[in-house]
Amino acid sequence: MTAELPPGLAIQKVDERIMTLNVGPQHPGSGHMRIIVQIDGDYIVACDPDPGYVHRGEEKMAEYRNYITNIPHLERPVIHDSCNVLYPYVLGVEELLGIEVPERAKYVRVICSELNRCIYIMYWLAIYGIFLGHSTMFMWPAGDRELLIDLMEKISGARVTHAHFVPGGVRNDLPPNFEEVCLRQVNYFEKRIKEYAAVFYDNPILISRTENTGVLSREDAIRLGTTGSVLRASGVDYDLRIKEPYDVYEELDVHSPVMKEGDSYARSKIPWLDMLESCNIIKQALQKMPKSGSVRVKLKPNPKGKGFDSVYKRVESGRGSLGCHIVSDGKVEPYRLKLSVPSFRNLIALPYLLKGEKLGNMPSVYWSLNYWPVEADR
Amino acid sequence: MSSDTKVTTEAKPAAKPAAKPAAKPAAKPAEKPVELPEFEKNISDKIVEKFGDKIVVSFVKENRVGINVDKENVHDVARFIRDELNYDHVESVSGVDYPQDKEIEVVYHIGSYSDSSLAKQLLVLATRAQREENPIPGKDATKLPTLRDIFYSVEFHEREVFEMFGVYFTGHPDNRRLLLPEDWADLPPLRKDFAIKGR
Numbered sequence: 001m002t003a004e005l006p007p008g009l010a011i012q013k014v015d016e017r018i019m020t021l022n023v024g025p026q027h028p029g030s031g032h033m034r035i036i037v038q039i040d041g042d043y044i045v046a047c048d049p050d051p052g053y054v055h056r057g058e059e060k061m062a063e064y065r066n067y068i069t070n071i072p073h074l075e076r077p078v079i080h081d082s083c084n085v086l087y088p089y090v091l092g093v094e095e096l097l098g099i100e101v102p103e104r105a106k107y108v109r110v111i112c113s114e115l116n117r118c119i120y121i122m123y124w125l126a127i128y129g130i131f132l133g134h135s136t137m138f139m140w141p142a143g144d145r146e147l148l149i150d151l152m153e154k155i156s157g158a159r160v161t162h163a164h165f166v167p168g169g170v171r172n173d174l175p176p177n178f179e180e181v182c183l184r185q186v187n188y189f190e191k192r193i194k195e196y197a198a199v200f201y202d203n204p205i206l207i208s209r210t211e212n213t214g215v216l217s218r219e220d221a222i223r224l225g226t227t228g229s230v231l232r233a234s235g236v237d238y239d240l241r242i243k244e245p246y247d248v249y250e251e252l253d254v255h256s257p258v259m260k261e262g263d264s265y266a267r268s269k270i271p272w273l274d275m276l277e278s279c280n281i282i283k284q285a286l287q288k289m290p291k292s293g294s295v296r297v298k299l300k301p302n303p304k305g306k307g308f309d310s311v312y313k314r315v316e317s318g319r320g321s322l323g324c325h326i327v328s329d330g331k332v333e334p335y336r337l338k339l340s341v342p343s344f345r346n347l348i349a350l351p352y353l354l355k356g357e358k359l360g361n362m363p364s365v366y367w368s369l370n371y372w373p374v375e376a377d378r
Numbered sequence: 379m380s381s382d383t384k385v386t387t388e389a390k391p392a393a394k395p396a397a398k399p400a401a402k403p404a405a406k407p408a409e410k411p412v413e414l415p416e417f418e419k420n421i422s423d424k425i426v427e428k429f430g431d432k433i434v435v436s437f438v439k440e441n442r443v444g445i446n447v448d449k450e451n452v453h454d455v456a457r458f459i460r461d462e463l464n465y466d467h468v469e470s471v472s473g474v475d476y477p478q479d480k481e482i483e484v485v486y487h488i489g490s491y492s493d494s495s496l497a498k499q500l501l502v503l504a505t506r507a508q509r510e511e512n513p514i515p516g517k518d519a520t521k522l523p524t525l526r527d528i529f530y531s532v533e534f535h536e537r538e539v540f541e542m543f544g545v546y547f548t549g550h551p552d553n554r555r556l557l558l559p560e561d562w563a564d565l566p567p568l569r570k571d572f573a574i575k576g577r
Contacts (some may be wrong), residue, residue, distance in 0.1 A: 244498040345469070
């Protein structure tokens with residue numbers, strides 16, 4: 001009988017003690033995805049993530065649109081981190097065309113990318129807080145996030161979906177007097193997020209709920225191919241801004257936070273430390289940025305002419321390494337475009353971490369993965 | 379990964395704009411001796427030394443080494459890459475459909491966390507499966523050996539390639555659908571012959 005069924009659909013016999021529970025896709029604790037957990041009493045014995053409820057076919061759409069009209073829809077997977085999602089795509093197209101970007105545009109990109117990283121992490125932190133029942137940690141980040149959103153609005157004209165990066169630079173130059181406003185806001189923001197430690201990260205209730213839950217060892221973090229905050233919380237010092245610096249990260253002093261515990265607490269603290277580091281990078285970039293100059297070069301026809309070519313570029317986004325594989329056949333549309341997203345890569349750790357945990361710890365482990373369902377589905 | 383496999387080794391000249399404007403026929407011989415990045419060349423040499431003509435080096439450029447291999451040898455090459463060259467995880471697995479060649483290419487981007495000298499490097503391992511005009515995913519000739527027993531991290535990536543391109547990975551323990559709905563009965567959607575309405 002099993003031979004008749006399509007692969008993977010064979011019926012499984014389950015123990016009578018085991019109960020299967022569908023968490024999601026409507027349950028807010030799972031985001032836009034379903035987590036099928038099998039529980040024995042209060043303990044999770046198996047977990048099967050089922051993403052795909054917000055799959056929008058970004059990769060297929062990209063094959064039908066030219067390289068410029070691809071920009072607005074490619075940032076849709078993570079609108080809060082839209083600059084970082086576009087970044088590898090833009091770098092890839094630039095490498096395919098062989099164009100060099102003006103120095104000032106590179107700095108503007110780094111500033112936008114770091115601002116977006118903070119905007120994303122604040123949103124994630126708000127959700128993480130509310131799912132642990134800490135409503136202050138929902139209100140504070142959601143409010144303080146506005147500071148940086150205002151800055152991005154000044155730069156690009158849009159609050160969340162900026163579409164600001166284009167192959168060859170950025171769409172517009174910075175508004176007049178931007179450096180001063182940005183420095184003031186970022187300084188205030190930095191002071192403000194430092195207060196989060198007292199209310200959230202040093203909170204004994206949070207610590208007791210997240211410490212030693214969902215521990216991912218260093219070896220397993222490497223074997224599972226995790227990335228970003230999950231990887232760095234397990235003691236692997238790997239940040240693409242340092243390891244494979246793109247644009248002007250080489251000239252900036254970047255210190256990526258690393259913790260070695262590998263539990264939910266470490267995974268939730270790394271993004272917060274990342275934000276402090278981002279503030280640092282923005283301040284450095286504002287100082288070193290050329291005060292004037294062009295921010296966009298004109299695109300020219302591909303000097304290599306027709307023929308297949310491919311490129312794989314990656315950047316460190318708010319969740320980890322985000323790669324873009326572009327296969328071009330010399331036409332105006334990409335032949336194939338693949339986004340390798342950190343959420344999808346970290347998802348593989350979820351069944352592994354939840355095995356043997358209590359069901360009550362599921363939200364804290366799941367959200368500590370820094371997972372964004374819409375991005376994983378693309 | 380160019381479609382014509384006769385090009386064995388090519389690298390991007392570092393100063394692209396300077397080399398290009400020269401007249402084409404005259405500049406050809408002068409362009410030939412391009413400097414290959416040494417570290418990357420070293421990696422590709424090690425693989426060539428071990429496997430000889432079973433593999434084709436498709437490109438060597440800065441931080442990227444491309445290897446094309448047929449499906450009979452992909453397992454051995456991947457094992458060699460992991461055990462001898464210290465690559466330890468797969469970043470991305472992308473399928474690329476080539477209806478004109480009647481083949482589907484699967485490209486693994488393999489990186490390393492544990493070896494700090496390889497932190498920038500990505501090894502681009504490409505292999506090709508036969509393509510069927512009327513696919514029955516899982517039951518036709520579009521099959522490849524899985525790399526899941528070598529690189530654990532390909533598990534979800536290979537499931538995605540199976541549903542989106544219909545490439546069945548033999549030996550994969552869990553070949554279910556991941557992103558598509560369970561009742562999807564059309565062509566695998568990322569194949570070129572699956573067209574978007576109105577485009």
